[in-house]
Amino acid sequence: MSDNIKDRVIAILAEQAMLEPGDISLDQSLEDLGIDSLGLVESIFAIEEAFDVSVPFNANDPTEGDFDISSVDAIIRAVQGLVATQAA
Secondary structure, three states: OHHHHHHHHHHHHHHHHOOOHHHOOOOOOHHHHOOOHHHHHHHHHHHHHHHOOOOOOOOOOOOOOOOOOOOHHHHHHHHHHHHHHHHO
């Protein structure tokens, strides 16, 4: 399940960045991928829809809150945590 989450999050970010999923590495930031604030919000909506979760995210202050958007890997781990919490 964990790899499935990883692959789906990468696919969502790749689509937003107009890149191939294979071009995305875990240590890249959204800025590295060319994803701006609007792209970030669209990515969050896509993640919420794909995983049926509610992301604790404040679009007005993306650095605040419990959803770490510092790197692709951080986003994947945050989504895994949300999915695990929902499943519990």
